[in-house]
Amino acid sequence: MECDISFIGLGQMGYGMASNIRKKLSKNSTMFINDVNSEACERFANEHESYGPIEVVSTAKEAASRAPVLVSIVPAADHVRQVYLDKENGVIAAPPDKDRLILESSTIDVDSQREVGSAIRDAGVGSYYDAPVSGGQWGAAAGTLAFMIGCAEDDPKASQIRQVVSMMSHPDKIFLCGPLGNGAAAKISNNYLSGPFLLAIAESFAIGIKNGLDKDVLANVIRNSSGMSWMGEHMHPVPGVVAGAPSSNGYKVGFRHELMVKDTTLGIEAAEKNGVEPSMARTAVEMYRRAAGDTRTEGLDASSVYKLVFGEE
Structure with missing residues (x-):
């Protein structure tokens, strides 16, 4: 796939997910990474630089600003709010771009996903979809995760979503579940x-x-x-x-x-x-x-x- 992508959250699940994206992206595409743990970012960059360009960015705002696709996975709802809704450094502070695809893969409650997603959509910052995963860190590393996505089959972004998610999953394990929040449900x-x-x-x-x-x-x-x-x-x-x-x-x-x-x-x-x-x-x-x-x-x-x-x- 030839497309710059930003990834936020290089934890137990995110590291393997991001690894598969970098390996399957075109060598001409740049991957931007962000995590509160700078050592994780440094290790990821060192281990994956042979697959193509990697740049570490310091804020979620910068991550969203630098690429047309953003994927995130962080531990809890409060972290999701911090990443997305912080008025200075969050995704919501990035330049408006309704075509920007945002896939949020954290395991959090339905109401929080709908709250954050609606705020991002209303701000015109991007097309936000909840996209939690199942399959554990082994599935993340192997690229065989199941994705449950708050997206309708006839959504104009559905094809692009499948293309991005297929780098971390198998096509048979990608489930479009309906409106925003249904992936979390x-x-x-x-x-x-x-x-x-x-x-x-x-x-x-x-x-x-x-x-x-x-x-x-x-x-x-x-x-x-x-x-x-x-x-x-x-x-x-x-x-x-x-x-x-x-x-x-x-x-x-x-x-x-x-x-x-x-x-x-x-x-x-x-x-x-x-x-x-x-x-x-x-x-x-x-x-x-x-x-x-x-x-x-x-x-x-x-x-x-x-x-x-x-x-x-």
């Missing part, structure tokens, strides 16, 4: 399942193993029965069941307990706001909170919740 709904699913798998295998079942036999049964799930096939909490899962690699952190708490809490808040009783998520979030502070599991991947469920010392 889809992401929150999906995440609502992830935490409870992982905990349920941990409990299920603890039951089976404590009753004498071999873990691989049980995994094969579930894989071919009604209990099969994506989490079980990719993020299995029992060591040795899935070779590439964090559990099989000493629970090396891929998705921290704190992030599971954050994402599941977003689901709880959305449920309560819309009159849905979030009974499963409430139980799950308390378990992940406990795991975040337990000496057996703190600092490990969220799937290490299995240690608490099984009663490992």
